[in-house]
Amino acid sequence: MTDAAVDRPRLDAARLRRWLPVYGVYVALVALFAFNAVFTERFLLWENVRIQLVQVAPVVIVALGMAVVIGTEGIDLSVGSVMALAAAIVPIYLGYGAAPAVLMALVGGLVVGLVNGGLVAYVGMQPIVATLALLVAGRGVALVLSGGQLKEIRNPDLIALGSTDLAGLPVSVWLAVALTVVIGFLVRRTVFGRRLVAVGGNRRAADLAGLPVRRVLIGVYVLSALLAAVAGVLAVARIQSSDASQVGLLYELSAITAVVVGGTPLTGGRVRVLGTVAGALLMQLVIATMIKHDLKPSIAEMVQAVIILVAVYAARERRAR
Template sequence: MTTEALVRRPTFDRAWLPKYGVYAAIVLLVLYNVAFTPNFLAWSNLRIQLVQVAPIVIVALGMALVIGTEGIDLSVGSVMALAAALIPLYLGYGVIAAILVSLIAGVVVGLINGVLVARVGLQPIVATLALFVGGRGLALVISHGQLKDVRNDDLIFLGSGDFLGLPMLVWIAALLVLVVAFVVRRTVFGRRLLAVGGNRAATELAGVPVKRVLIGVYVLCAVLASIAGLLAVARIQSSDASSVGLLIELSAITAVVVGGTPLTGGKVRVLGTVAGALLMQLVIATMIKHNLQPSTTEMVQAVIILVAVYAARERKSR
């Protein structure tokens, strides 16, 4: 064996972890559950897991786009709460009107975040932290801090109905995955997004409208969070601004990082983000099924995040 081969071998052996580690972990966890968890493959259980992970996948898609520009968005949970608070107010005008108002709210929040980051020059974590706190407060003011029932068959169908044997939530999440993947891989906007995350200064020198790209990314992230919020209302058939989307930003960031998208920007792994969300959902479900304490689940999640971040750091350094 040559010296060159000896040098290259460890790089190849370890380079697979950020790319394929999440898929290997899912396979191992599924095999473990098939062997040791009763009724794991029952459709009722699989349906529950898919329905629970769908909103996280939708929010994580937007978070992946933001992280791809070397940013972060802590306001996605508050955007979900805001969308949830607006739904009952405008449902009397029809389900389409209520959905449009919720999406417009997401656009407005995304514009605020994008302008603060791109034009004012605030750090993304600072800019979005303001709406992380203020957005949920506004949602509570709109709803008067009260839980409101939602009784609209068309809206409820989006959250609880089935189509061709699968929950509508899953179909919607799958469609959004395809849309985001197309945007990232096949559009000029997607290429510019990755360029901004890879080297913002060089991208500006190349004449790319960096500020417009950043604003667009934050708008997309907030709109996806709005969709997740209205689907959450449709699923639970009620609007509670104090609980809808609470701490989902942490789950979304975890899914993105575990899925292999580097926090340093320049890449967006759409399929990896979906796999990351599925992995964390499987971890939580496995812990619950085996009667482990929530604190244990949190520690396991922390270890997974650390391994994912370390693997991405090692790969970048090489």
């Protein structure tokens, strides 16, 4: 056997390792969609498609913020608590109108983002430690603000965010699409995007090169918190109530899963925006498929775990190259 024949399988394996983290999520999404189109009853009905899009929209929004944080080799475990905090703030200021209430909810997210970014950039805390503290404290503050009670939302302007359709699609879905375009442009076409990728690739080298590493780190955590606050407002508008104990619960895990499955490595230095959206859609479709076929929730969780392990392994192989 010639050397070329021996090397060919190695080259094919290397190409697969490079290809899988980038395109694997799209292939899996198309394959699962095709399976449901054939074997799942009423799957292609618009009512079902609409429900899936509405459910995945806030996950996409939160995951976009998580992606830019992970791009700097960080993590933000506080996003679910930020959603709860935003949900708790909205009823307090709703008497002044929907716009002031939403604005104050975003201010709450901004404050959490500044705290997270400051702890990571200036205090030097590990991101997982800093954001874990805000995960606990943020929901605690939300529960204090809400008095631990569910509060109904009756403002028609705010409710419209969760119930109104534009050109046949819910407002929340259009907002997720718009934010995807914005984050994609930010990462690909701006100086800030190039800097965050550089910081994630090698923070020490970025610092030695004179890049504003601290400002970049604060910026990504602020952006993540703001997007989580937006998702929290949308959650309140959709369910027409504010429940600080439930809004955003475990969203940090859903967001991290979407980012990892979408091909963004946990080691930083790269952000895959469209991959993140595809990852969120894939995991939503996995859950929906399990429900439609009357499978136990435990099976769905195991399937998701396998998908995550495959995605992380593929990204590790690619990084090793």
